[in-house]
Amino acid sequence: MIERTRSIDIAARIILIVGVAFILAPLVIAFLTATLSYEQFVRNGGITLQVGTHFLDNLAYIWTETALPAQLWNSIVISTLVAAIKCAFAFTATFALVFFDNRLNRIVFGLTLVTVMLPLELVVITTYQIVANIAMPLNWILALTGLGEITGLGSDLRLSLLDTYVGVAAPIACASTSVFIYRQFFLSLPRDLPKAAAMDGAGPWRFMWDILLPLSWTPLVATFMFWFIGGWTQYLWPLVAASTPDAQPAVVGLARLATTEQDRIPEVPMLMTGALFVSFIPVLLIAVMQRQIVRGLNLSEK
Amino acid sequence: MRGDAIHLDAVTKSFGATPVIDAITATLGGGEFTVILGPSGCGKSTLLNMIAGLERLNSGKIRIGVREVQDLPPKDRGCAMVFQNYALYPHMTVEGNIGYALKVAGVRQPERSRRVAEAARVVELGGLLDRRPSELSGGQRQRVAIARAIVREPRVLLFDEPLSNLDAKLRHGMRMELSQLHRTIGATTVFVTHDQVEAMTLADKVMILNKGRIEQFDTPHAIYYRPASSFVAGFIGAPPMNLLPVTGGGGVLRLDDGTELARNPHEGPAILGIRPEKISIGDKGFAARVVYREDLGSHTAIVARLSGGQEVQVATPIGMHLDPADTITFDFPQDHLHLFDPATGLRLETP
Numbered sequence: 001m002i003e004r005t006r007s008i009d010i011a012a013r014i015i016l017i018v019g020v021a022f023i024l025a026p027l028v029i030a031f032l033t034a035t036l037s038y039e040q041f042v043r044n045g046g047i048t049l050q051v052g053t054h055f056l057d058n059l060a061y062i063w064t065e066t067a068l069p070a071q072l073w074n075s076i077v078i079s080t081l082v083a084a085i086k087c088a089f090a091f092t093a094t095f096a097l098v099f100f101d102n103r104l105n106r107i108v109f110g111l112t113l114v115t116v117m118l119p120l121e122l123v124v125i126t127t128y129q130i131v132a133n134i135a136m137p138l139n140w141i142l143a144l145t146g147l148g149e150i151t152g153l154g155s156d157l158r159l160s161l162l163d164t165y166v167g168v169a170a171p172i173a174c175a176s177t178s179v180f181i182y183r184q185f186f187l188s189l190p191r192d193l194p195k196a197a198a199m200d201g202a203g204p205w206r207f208m209w210d211i212l213l214p215l216s217w218t219p220l221v222a223t224f225m226f227w228f229i230g231g232w233t234q235y236l237w238p239l240v241a242a243s244t245p246d247a248q249p250a251v252v253g254l255a256r257l258a259t260t261e262q263d264r265i266p267e268v269p270m271l272m273t274g275a276l277f278v279s280f281i282p283v284l285l286i287a288v289m290q291r292q293i294v295r296g297l298n299l300s301e302k
Numbered sequence: 303m304r305g306d307a308i309h310l311d312a313v314t315k316s317f318g319a320t321p322v323i324d325a326i327t328a329t330l331g332g333g334e335f336t337v338i339l340g341p342s343g344c345g346k347s348t349l350l351n352m353i354a355g356l357e358r359l360n361s362g363k364i365r366i367g368v369r370e371v372q373d374l375p376p377k378d379r380g381c382a383m384v385f386q387n388y389a390l391y392p393h394m395t396v397e398g399n400i401g402y403a404l405k406v407a408g409v410r411q412p413e414r415s416r417r418v419a420e421a422a423r424v425v426e427l428g429g430l431l432d433r434r435p436s437e438l439s440g441g442q443r444q445r446v447a448i449a450r451a452i453v454r455e456p457r458v459l460l461f462d463e464p465l466s467n468l469d470a471k472l473r474h475g476m477r478m479e480l481s482q483l484h485r486t487i488g489a490t491t492v493f494v495t496h497d498q499v500e501a502m503t504l505a506d507k508v509m510i511l512n513k514g515r516i517e518q519f520d521t522p523h524a525i526y527y528r529p530a531s532s533f534v535a536g537f538i539g540a541p542p543m544n545l546l547p548v549t550g551g552g553g554v555l556r557l558d559d560g561t562e563l564a565r566n567p568h569e570g571p572a573i574l575g576i577r578p579e580k581i582s583i584g585d586k587g588f589a590a591r592v593v594y595r596e597d598l599g600s601h602t603a604i605v606a607r608l609s610g611g612q613e614v615q616v617a618t619p620i621g622m623h624l625d626p627a628d629t630i631t632f633d634f635p636q637d638h639l640h641l642f643d644p645a646t647g648l649r650l651e652t653p
Contacts, residue, residue: 192387192462198377199382201376
């Protein structure tokens with residue numbers, strides 16, 4: 001127990017206030033800048049603490065004149081896909097790793113570790129090649145076995161996922177961080193639970209569906225939120241994989257706002273308004289799901 | 303309902319190179335209450351899991367009734383099991399927990415509720431059907447676990463140390479209930495425990511396991527009065543039987559230093575066993591020195607040291623006051639001696 005004394009209370013509060021101010025400062029600056037018109041911003045000669053009156057005008061401009069509202073929808077779909085793919089694969093993989101004894105388990109677990117350590121940015125070119133033609137592995141097989149010749153398919157099939165939601169989302173989802181979280185959670189469950197289910201006549205699928213999934217709901221929701229926001233803020237890969245504004249997520253579109261003409265001073269107020277606009281949904285999500293996220297990361301069944 | 307007999311035929315299981323269950327052959331009587339007893343690591347839970355179908359056999363056969371079951375999945379064996387930590391489904395209500403097996407088996411709703419209610423009634427869980435396991439006490443969770451096991455009307459009921467998480471008072475109550483339950487249901491019951499009191503009170507027959515082998519498989523009475531090996535003798539009883547290495551000759555059993563302990567026709571070396579409560583203290587016999595005393599109310603347990611340095615535990619009758627360093631005289635009555643082979647540990651039948 002920490003003793004509550006006046007001096008500690010005051011010191012703690014000061015530290016808290018400083019910390020909050022430190023974290024909020026960029027947001028405040030962004031918001032203040034977003035209230036300025038372009039002319040005001042240029043006249044000020046940079047970022048100031050002046051409060052303007054153009055916030056709603058800026059917002060209206062973003063809403064009507066840019067691709068951001070449509071791209072917001074792209075972001076929602078892509079982030080949902082990222083989170084769903086990540087959670088689904090991590091959940092089933094962890095289920096297999098924890099509840100089935102196999103001598104390869106350690107190796108598989110090691111491999112999943114590697115995917116965490118290999119960021120997408122590092123393998124972006126290879127990933128692009130694969131997404132540009134996901135029939136590539138099939139082509140190899142067709143060429144290697146000669147089946148391409150026999151069936152008349154050849155070995156030059158093409159199927160590009162560039163500019164599609166799945167094409168943008170799937171490579172981002174290829175990381176197994178959730179496996180660690182789920183593994184810890186599964187290991188905290190009563191050890192005899194799968195045995196009890198087996199005695200009740202439930203096979204592995206039934207056990208996963210009827211028992212493990214409902215029990216894992218809180219960690220699943222928490223990690224889903226995490227990966228949703230993680231997908232939302234992805235920049236480099238969506239920029240590469242989605243070449244048209246129609247397919248780009250909002251964060252990529254946001255960057256486009258800043259760089260329309262080369263010699264002009266960037267439209268910083270518009271950029272800041274756009275940033276606030278784009279981050280609205282994740283912020284709302286966190287605000288609504290706060291308790292779920294905290295509870296889910298406690299890593300044990302209640 | 304009557305239970306089926308369980309026939310174990312050279313059942314063997316090893317993890318890696320270490321055998322856990324070593325060619326066990328036995329028949330667990332239909333409708334009987336069999337307790338598998340042994341120290342931790344003796345393989346008792348493994349054996350239970352193999353009967354249940356949760357663990358594969360390396361070799362051997364298991365028959366339940368007339369069916370060979372060693373290759374069947376758990377649900378097709380007609381067994382139900384109660385686990386040590388209950389293993390209730392935390393997200394389901396009591397009703398959901400009890401009825402899950404029926405749900406999986408495809409039993410439809412009005413029928414399912416009826417059978418759940420019936421099982422809950424047997425274990426006196428009446429008003430708790432819509433609670434979650436986390437809202438129940440240890441004893442109530444235990445009842446849910448039992449109701450979940452009996453709801454499918456199994457031919458065989460398996461218990462894996464089900465009472466070890468309860469406090470002493472609750473455990474006693476639960477023991478009585480389990481005994482009654484067994485009589486009501488009549489299913490063949492196999493109960494694994496390391497607690498000898500549970501074994502002695504509940505069992506029709508006790509199977510004592512040690513290092514994956516059966517030491518003795520008999521009634522509690524026989525296990526207590528005619529232990530088949532020095533292991534059983536030293537395992538059963540609290541405090542356990544005293545075991546002393548002796549040499550027989552000329553109708554007398556002697557310690558190594560020549561002290562005469564008792565009269566017995568056995569010739570050659572042996573292990574002499576005598577229960578603490580059978581040793582009489584008086585004026586004839588041989589001398590010992592009290593080293594430790596525990597007053598337990600109903601009797602006093604003392605540890606005494608013989609002239610050769612061996613320690614002997616004795617339960618003395620009420621009213622006898624002994625203090626450490628007192629010298630007393632022991633007598634080992636001839637009728638209460640047990641002799642074991644010093645090499646094999648097996649019981650020697652005295653002529």
